[in-house]
Amino acid sequence: MLRKNIQTVIAGIGLILLGSMTSAQGAPYDHEVQDKKITFAWKVDGDRLAVKLSAKTDGWVGIGFNPSKMMKDANFVLGYVKDGKAEITDEFGDSDNNHSPDSKLGGTEDVTLVGGTEEGGMTTIEFTMPLQSADKNDTAITVDGDTTVLLAYGGGRDSFKSKHQYRTTIKVNLASGASGKAN
Numbered sequence: 001m002l003r004k005n006i007q008t009v010i011a012g013i014g015l016i017l018l019g020s021m022t023s024a025q026g027a028p029y030d031h032e033v034q035d036k037k038i039t040f041a042w043k044v045d046g047d048r049l050a051v052k053l054s055a056k057t058d059g060w061v062g063i064g065f066n067p068s069k070m071m072k073d074a075n076f077v078l079g080y081v082k083d084g085k086a087e088i089t090d091e092f093g094d095s096d097n098n099h100s101p102d103s104k105l106g107g108t109e110d111v112t113l114v115g116g117t118e119e120g121g122m123t124t125i126e127f128t129m130p131l132q133s134a135d136k137n138d139t140a141i142t143v144d145g146d147t148t149v150l151l152a153y154g155g156g157r158d159s160f161k162s163k164h165q166y167r168t169t170i171k172v173n174l175a176s177g178a179s180g181k182a183n
């Protein structure tokens with residue numbers, strides 16, 4: 001009886017260990033775009049988008065969806081890692097070359113931080129966000145067809161106010177993973 005109980009406990013511990021190894025190893029992203037200076041990986045997960053951004057910076061990394069012009073009207077998410085702790089902000093492009101936190105524009109923070117690291121001068125931020133947020137400013141992100149995606153990173157200091165050191169605009173089909181430079 002005792003032996004059987006011990007066997008059951010050992011089998012249980014084995015299953016728990018196996019489960020944790022699988023979740024630590026399982027790459028949760030289906031697609032990746034590697035610009036020369038920043039990488040955007042993602043997975044469409046039901047009505048949410050799981051995102052991983054990495055760039056060679058000790059400042060912020062950021063993404064913006066569907067601007068009407070330059071940075072205007074884009075749904076932005078920026079993140080940095082300071083003293084080992086990831087910080088994230090959900091913002092909106094309130095002019096051609098400015099963005100402000102959704103919460104300051106009468107909108108809502110809709111992004112869920114998953115984690116972040118800063119190692120060897122590389123900052124990586126992971127988060128999930130709704131494809132259609134409740135925020136009145138955010139337009140729906142459609143997975144089929146072209147989505148305009150802005151990618152950028154800052155540098156020098158962990159501040160969402162510091163301007164980008166690098167930025168680019170691409171077109172992505174979020175469902176298929178096809179991508180190209182925007183004109």
Ligand code: HEM
Nearest residue numbers: 062063064070071097150151152160161162163167168169
């Ligand atoms: C504090 C943060 C930011 C500041 C102060 C800022 C400021 C500016 C300014 C002044 C311009 C116009 C001049 C230029 O082309 O450099 C610009 C353009 C641009 N920004 Fe930002 N930006 C910020 C964050 C971001 C973020 C987070 C992204 C994307 C994730 C981004 C993407 C872009 C792109 C793609 C352009 C070029 C747009 C075009 O010419 O069509 N910016 N930004």
